[in-house]
Each structure stands twice: as structure tokens, then as C-alpha cells.
Amino acid sequence: MTDFTAKKVLVLGGSRGIGAAIVRRFAGDGADVAFTYAGSQDAATALAADVGARAIRSDAADRQAVIDVVAGEGALDVLVVNAGTLVLGDPLTLDADAVDRMIDINVRAPYHAAVEAARQMNDGGRIIVIGSVNGDRMPFEGGAAYALTKSALQGMARGLARDFGARGITVNIIQPGPTNTDMNPADGPMSATMHGFMAIKRHATGEEIAGLAAYLAGPEAGIVTGAMHTIDGGFGA
Template sequence: MAVLEGKTALVTGASRGIGAAIAVRLAAEGANVAITYERSRDRAEEVVAEIEGLGRKAIAIQADSADADAVTGAVDRTAETLGGLDILVNNAGIFPKAPIGELALADLDRALAVNVRAPFVAAMAATKYLPEGGRVITIGSTLADRLVPSGFSVYSATKSALSGFTKGIARDLGPRGITAVLIHPGPTDTDMNPADGPRARTTLATSAVGRHAAPADIAATVAHVAGPAGTFITGSAITVDGGVNA
């Protein structure tokens, strides 16, 4: 029997990359899945079709994660359309990169809205639906803990903030039997950070295993935490980086 049979998940920012891999993996484990996307409607519909091909229900919801009302609406629509919400995966994020003197205040504000405020808002909205055994899983970054190149101050700050968020909601939701986990991916082969991109050589020089992660590597960890094996994992950060931060 699929370990997530009968469960419903919402994965934000899941039209491609890590988010899409997570959505498909949760469906493969038995869950019905809603995803959000900002602009990539066609790619979001491809993910929905892949999930439906696994015999699961799926919907794609257009939502800009910088818009708090859109985030709340996505949570509500998931629960209303798919009959509840058991697993929230906060995956949507943006990746501002520039030295501190070259950043605009708008860059900071949008990064905080998408990378920090949106997970808070989604979790707030989800609390009225999550049952005992529910999960809040948030995707961070190894750049929250260690920076080698310059230009990542804003991104690192937003991902670092998710550590306190995860520990705090683990305390808030623990009495209800709901867990909260932060997963820090390392360099992963996505559109945003391709394995053959300009930073690839630097990345491989810091990796213990000598390669980028595949999105499926991150999705496998999410599926583990979301399933029965994750019942006693909460308030923790799990690093999935091939030894980059070792």
C-alpha cells in the first residue's frame, strides 16, 4: 500500500525543478496533490498531468507567493477541492544575487515576501485544516549555513530565517501531533542552477560526491519526512547536499 494513500498535499512553486519533483514523488507515494505556480501555466499543467497519470487527483493554482491573499487562497482551495490538507510543502522561492551595494530595497522586500512571509502565511492558513499527523515541510538552502561566493546576502538571510520559523511552529503545532521540518538542499540541477551552468565547476569543487543533486534526491527526503517514518522528526533541519557543507 502506498504510504501516503488518502493524504492530500499542497506544494508551492511546483511547476518545475525541486517543487515539481516533490509533487510527483508525493503522488507516487499515494497523495493527491495541489501545486501553485506564478507564471508557468503550461509547465504546471504538465505536472498535473503526470500526477493524474499516477492515478491521483491534482490541481494547479496560479498564485504569486509575494501576495499573502493568494497564498491563503491556495491553501483554502486545496482543502476545498481535494477534501482536506495533510501535508504543506513550502517550496516557492526566489534567488536574488548581487553584492549588497548593488541591491535595491525592492529586491529585499520581494525576497522577504516570497521566501519568508509566504511560508508563515501558508502555515497560518493550513492550521485550520491540518489533522493530527499533519506535516509542514519547508525547503531552505545550504546557503543558510555557509557562503563561499559573494552576492548571496539577501537569499542567505531569508533562508536562515526559516530555521527559527520551523522550530517555532514545531512547538506551536506539536501538541496537535503536527510536525515541522526544514530541508536544506545543496546545489541541485534545476533551471535556476543547471549542472552545466557557469557556477558548476565551483560547485563540484566543494561537493564530497562530485555532482549536483537531482531534484528527485530532494523529493525523496521530503517523501520520507512526509510519511510514517517522519512521525518523530520535528523542529529539525535536514541537509541534503552531497557533503557540500561538510
């Protein structure tokens, strides 16, 4: 376990799934953790009470709301952007507003959150965004818009890593493959198909993703930046 005592951590999208596992990991390692949620108030309240974190209601599709939450936390040591949404389907019939909302949440929110965090972030801080292996590989139909959002994060991380590097602030993307969450349960209807693409034929756990986040936020990863860290059981191999 990494010691994050006296470190200030904000997780955007932390009430469920991967986000909740990340909140638990940092809180368990001693950090002062705040996290945002949108619709899962009961889950957020229970998690906050369980680990001693602070829950903040905020809509990741609202640019100003994202900026305000990050600015309100002051000088962070670690920002983790986990908020995300998934829209799949035939691009000829997908609702354009749903696609634009996904772009707002999956691309615009991480960019504006990272920039706002860097304004006050302590030197040597960490910015970590949860992307997807689908930024590298989209092996089935209907995922073009989603893959677009996850590929966009790669360029963002490379650019911001250079912009913030002089202050020792690192910017990294974690790219999970199939992970056991409400959005993509291990026993869901697509599991067999997804496992067919994988070398290790199982979903990841939230705790495994959180462990990688903790490494990237820790002292041993101080020179790791502008990089994509795929954790996918060989889905993209």
C-alpha cells in the same frame, strides 16, 4: 515508496524543478495532490495532466493569495512550501525592491502558509519547507540577502514545531545544496565552483530531494520536527 493513498497534499511552487519532482513523488505514491505555479503555465498544465494533480495559479509574493490558496484546500495532511526565488549581487547596489520581494516569497509566504495550514490541518500533519544549505553556509560574495531568507526559515521551523507539536504536526526544513534545476543547472557557469566545495562533486537531482520530503511526510518521521535536513553532497561539511 511510501503509501500516501487518501492523503491530501499541497505543494506551493510545484510546476518545475524540485517542486515538480515533489509533486510527481507524492502523486506516484497515491496522494491527492494540488500545486501552485506563478508564471510557468505550460509546465504546470503538462505536469497536472501527466500525474493527475491539480494546478492552481498563485503568486507567492502576495500574502493574501498564499493564505487563500491554503485555506481553500481545507484539511491537509501535508503542506510542502517550495516556492522560492534567488537574488544575488553586491548588497550596496542590489535593488531594494527585488530583495524585499525575495523576502516576501522566501520567508513571509512559508510562514503564512504554515500558519494557515495548521488552522485546518489534520492532527499528525506534516509541514515541510524547502530551504537551502546557504542558511548554514554562504561561501561566496553576493549572497547575504538570500542567505538571510534561508536562515530565517530555521527559526520559523523551531518555533512552529513547538506551537503545533501538541497536535502531532511536524515542521521541518529541507536544505538542498546545488540541485539540477532551471535556476541552477548542473552544467551552469557556477557548477565547477560549487562542486569544489562538495565532497560528492555533483548536483543533486530533484528526485533525491523529493525522496527526503516523502520520508519526512511519512509515518516513520512522526517524531522528527523543528529540524534542518541538509542534503548537499557535503557542501556545508
